Amino acid sequence: MLPTACLVLALRVATLLVVVVVASSQQSRAKPSQSIRERQVANHSGRWSADAINKVVHAALIYAWGAGTLFGFCQYGLLSEVEGWSGSLKVGVDMVLSLFTSVGMLGAGWLGSHQSRRAPIVLAGSCSSAALLLLVGSNPQSVIVLILAGAILGLGLGTSALAFPLAEAAAPPAQTALVVAFVNTAGTLMGALMIMLSGVFLQVSTPGNTTLMVLTYGSLALLGIILAVLLQINTIKRSA
DSSP states (O other): OHHHHHHHHHHHHHHHHHHHHHHHHHHHHHSHHHHHHHHHHHSTTOOOOHHHHHHHHHHHHHHHHHHHHHHHTTTTHHHHHHHTOOHHHHHHHHHHHHHHHHHHHHHHHHHTTSHHHHHHHHHHHHHHHHHHHHHHHTOOOOHHHHHHHHHHHHHHHHGGGGHHHHHHHHSOTTOHHHHHHHHHHHHHHHHHHHHHHHHHHHHHOOTTOOHHHHHHHHHHHHHHHHHHHHHHHHHHHHHO
């Protein structure tokens, strides 16, 4: 299982890099002159403005929501241990979740090449993730439902990859590497924190008791929805 896990992790990193590169290149080709003018007006000094800092922090929180939920949920490891899933079901849901998270990242990167689409995509992803977490936490008996839930959850969490182009668009020139590192670090730290919490939940939860999981990851899902709504509101204000 270790080589498989390493391969899945490597594919995720490669997928994320592809999403960032494709989304950035498509956006620059779509509106090159407008992009240049906007950067000249907003970032002519090359300094960080308060608005740029807020946008980058907002993007980092979006990625922290996605990464924290995905890695903290331990690829369904927490719930599967609490519910006593079979080994084959664990592997099946794990692989479906991993594959569809990659598909979600690619789809979000493609659809999110236009800036106006990014907020609705993240909002849809956060809402679907919250709904599927509650569905799985309600202890469904159908294996098909669990596999489908893993697929939709992966698609929803994959939209958090849009945090990278969102942060890059808000940063001053020549700061792309810095904002990408900041956003990635936020997601990594949040994922590590949620993994530790998951370990605690496994120790204190009795089989079949998903109360702590639902409360914790439900709160994280609510955070994702709030961040997506705020992003949508800010997008509407800028377009108006």
